[in-house]
Amino acid sequence: MTNILSLSLRDLSTRALGQRVRHRRDDPAIPLCVKLEGAVLRTGTTAELALALLRRQPWMLPAMLTWLFKDRAEFRDRVVEHAVFEPASLPYRRPFLAFLRREAASGREIFLVTRARPEVARAIANHLGLFSDVIEIAHDETGEAIARTLCARFGSGDFDYAGGGHADIPVWRTARRSVIVAPSTQLLKNQMWNSQTADVLCPDDRVSGRYIDALHPGRWIKNLLIFIPLLDAANRNSAHFVVSAYLAFCAYCLIASAGYVANDLVDLRADRRHAVKHRRVFATARLSIPRGLLLFLGLAATGFGISFFLSPLLAGWMTVYLALSLSYSLWLKKTLILDILALTALTMHRILTGFIIAATVPPFWLLLFGGFFFFGLAMLARYGELKSSRFSGSRRATRASAYRPGDQDILASFGLAGGYLSAAILALYAITPDAQAAFRTPQALWLLCPLLLYWVSRVWIFARRGRVPEDPVQFALKDPASLYVALASTGIFLVAAFVRLPLGPFI
DSSP states (O other): OOHHHHHHHHHHHHHHHHOOOOOOOTOOOOOOOEBBBBTTTOHHHHHHHHHHHHHHOOHHHOOOHHHHHHHHHHHHHHHHOOOOOOOOGGBBHHHHHHHHHHOOOOOOOOOEEEOOOOHHHHHHHHHHOOOEEEOOOTTOOOOOHHHHHHHHHTTTTEEEEOOOOOGHHHHHHHHEEEEESSSHHHTOOOOOGGGEEEHHHEHHHHHHHTHHHHHOGGGGGGGGGGGGGGGGGHHTTOOHHHHHHHHHHHHHHHHHHHHHHHHHHTHHHHHHHHHGGGSSHHHHHHHHOOHHHHHHHHHHHHHHHHHHOHHHHHOOOOOOHHHHHHHHHHHHGGGTTTHHHHHHHHHHHHHHHHHHHSSSSSHHHHHHHHHHHHHHHHHHHEEEEEEEHHHHGGEEEEEEOOOGGGGGGHHHHHHHHHHHHHHHHHHHTTSSSSHHHHOOSGGGGHHHHHHHHHHHHHHHHHHHTTTTOOOHHHHOOOOOOOOHHHHHHHHHHHHHHHOOOOOTTTT
């Protein structure tokens, strides 16, 4: 052992080259060493445990930051001590595990190489049941040190090694055969592969567009509510308002996406058990937790920078939105009814933002209509989530943890009441002096009421049948009937706003 440790990496690589010639490729007597982080797992155990601890005990954040800045090893140890570890919830590479099972079935010994704490590594090894032993390495050991450790135990060129990053190159140089898991393009271009053969597994594991997927751009359509003040001719004719509203829209998209990233990180474990959400970038670990945190900070900083450029007041108002969004992700979504009110408030925040930019007071009737309508949509979203969890048989894998299957009827009644009240408010608004001042033919707004009643009734029937997902806006964008209703409603609204119809003999 001492002689091997005293050799240089070049000498160990040269010895391994001779062993590659001697050993047959499929020799089951050659042990297979597998790296946990990046090969077996798509993510790191420390990041997973830290996020689990923060999700269960958010008040630990200051202490966690203190541990992190003090020493990374202490951070890892303290997080392991306080967090609740569930090996079954980790994002494993399923195709690679299938490969390991085939190797284990052939009688081959497989060793798990990891920087994780012993209790964490043993828990994962026991959960998978594939490994003969766990080889522990220090958290700060380089690839060359790992290569020396494995050579000291098995001999240079007397083991195969499975890894997935540039840090594993020194180990591959001293192994008999290399197994590259989910390699990057830069890794495959390394000159080492000119003189060494390797097996490539999970080659399509690095999916492009993962950052875009993390932003949830399909939800940005709700941010168009900022432009409601453009219905006022004075605002339409103000270039300052138009430019400010556009910049505020961009800032809102960034800050809202920061909230979506935080929410996906908080919901990580539940999303992995969900029938649909398990495909999200953080649930599948296509985007790592540290990169997600950096993405959150970058989006929030850029969004607040734009907001502060427009107005310090607007920046403070956007802070309220992000604080409410984070509170919803951490606490409010686990509470009965308060989660619905929080979702409604987050949507109404967009409407109020537009009027803050316009420096005008929002109409009372608009707030009343929007409050009830979006309350109904929030109920519909929660109902759809509870319905889908009933079909999947896992209520825990949802945000609707405060609700029971028997609550579906009461949620539907609340949601229908909100939608119907919004139609009644719209009908009453059409005969008010405010409507007379804002529209040329306010009575035309009455035509919107049957359309609204039709859409609300139809979407709730579809929700009852389990055809409406947890985001009713996404359902409406894909549903032809909903698009026709939206198109007809837009036409009626434009007629009411800009065309004076001779309704005197009829009304």
